[in-house]
Amino acid sequence: MLDRLQRARTRVSDLDAQIQRLEVSIAILRAERLVLQEPLDSYTYPVLTLPTEITCEIFLHFLPPYPACPPITGPFSPTILTHVCRTWRDIADATPYLWSRITLSAQELSLDTQIEISDLWIRRSRSRALAIDLQNNQDQNLMGLKSLIAHRLRWERLTLRIPTSTADVPRTDGPMPLLRYLDINSLFHEDSTPLTFLDAPLLRAVVFNYKAAAMIPVPWAQLTSLTLYYIFPHECVPILAQGLNLVHCELRFVFSPEETDVVLNFTLPRLQTLILQDMYHECPSGLLTSFVVPALRTLQIPAWFFGSTPLDDLRAWILKVGCKLQKVHIIGELETSDEALRREFPTIGDLSVRQYADTDWNPFTY
Structure with a gap:
């Protein structure tokens, strides 16, 4: 019994000595880290020294040529700019033009998720005119149009592909004071449609297939x-x-x-x-x-x-x-x-x- 206690005391003493040596080593490492970290903390990356206006202009060149809409997710989405650092996120969030072209074409995302993201983009775009592209999934397009119809006062461009039935097509009557370009491919089977674009004083360019030309007033x-x-x-x-x-x-x-x-x-x-x-x-x-x-x-x-x-x-x-x-x-x-x-x-x-x-x-x- 006494031998076992003595061995325990000896082991504890050895451990204390090892801990003391390790604490000294850790203290030395921490001191070295502090010396190395100070210049890193004081260093400003050159790109972050650019005036905000220049950074904003660079961001705008990240977008595809107008009027193409960037994807709402992925490496070519302006959202990626907000993931780099806080400074870039603040600049991107404060640049309405980055968020003013919207397409619901992300096949890997549910429609609800895409609509949620598009709502965020619309808020970020503030009062900018909007370019809307809904031409991939025809069934989803109608739901997307319904979510965007409340913002028609800001529509500048609308590209839309719609299915055979007009039963679920939302009404678009009402003023569209900024609308300049309209592209609709319709497969309507009915004789009438709730789509109308008569109150669009700036509308100058239209692209229609035969169904849209016959049924949609412009x-x-x-x-x-x-x-x-x-x-x-x-x-x-x-x-x-x-x-x-x-x-x-x-x-x-x-x-x-x-x-x-x-x-x-x-x-x-x-x-x-x-x-x-x-x-x-x-x-x-x-x-x-x-x-x-x-x-x-x-x-x-x-x-x-x-x-x-x-x-x-x-x-x-x-x-x-x-x-x-x-x-x-x-x-x-x-x-x-x-x-x-x-x-x-x-x-x-x-x-x-x-x-x-x-x-x-x-x-x-x-």
Whole structure:
């Protein structure tokens, strides 16, 4: 018994000695750490010495080019800027433009989570005009639109894809004083829709498919840019009759056998850019003659829109409408070279035949 107690006393003494040696070592390490930490604490990273205005401008260049919307989550979301440090978080939170373009397209997040994040972005955007992009999941788009409808006074751009039924589509009637751009792809089966955009005095650019064009009221007369697609030529007549202020027009036609019997006349006195497409290569020749566009400067047109004598047809049409074309791209194939074309039309500076259409001829960004 006495031996066991003696061994315990000896062991405790040894442990006390080890603890004392370790405490001395820890004290030395802490002193060294303090010496090293002082200059680190006093050092300011150069990026944090930038004026707030410069940092804010750098943040704005983090966004994709306008009007594309950044994702609401992930490495390309402005939210990532708030995760770097407190200074960056404060600057990002105080920069409304970072949060003014909203899309609900994060497949990995539930719709409720995306709406919650979009509500936060809207609060951060303060009074900035909003660009809304709802074009991925059609069913989710309606729920997203419902959550954003209360902010329509701030809408500047709206891109929307909606399903076949209008039963759950929220009403959009009411003033939209900032709305400039509207892009809707509709698959409505009903004969009416609660969507209306008549009270939008700044609306200038519209992109509609045939269903949206037939069912959604907009102030056609004030538009300067219009794109209609999957639409029959005769369906364009009542719309273009009101489009006297159009400067840019893109029409992507479909045709039916009855279409050849319809007499068309599209008089657009201010139009400068006309882009014609045929979605299924079914266009009857001679459709170009339906357009009276004396101010036209830019034309993109499929080769099969002409008859058997395309150069003669183009020359006759130019003389008829009196336009002074500066740029003409003919899409498809013609039995003539670009050099021969330029000899035939020496006053057109940019004249060529190409296989594929240009994807972006619209100078208006809105």
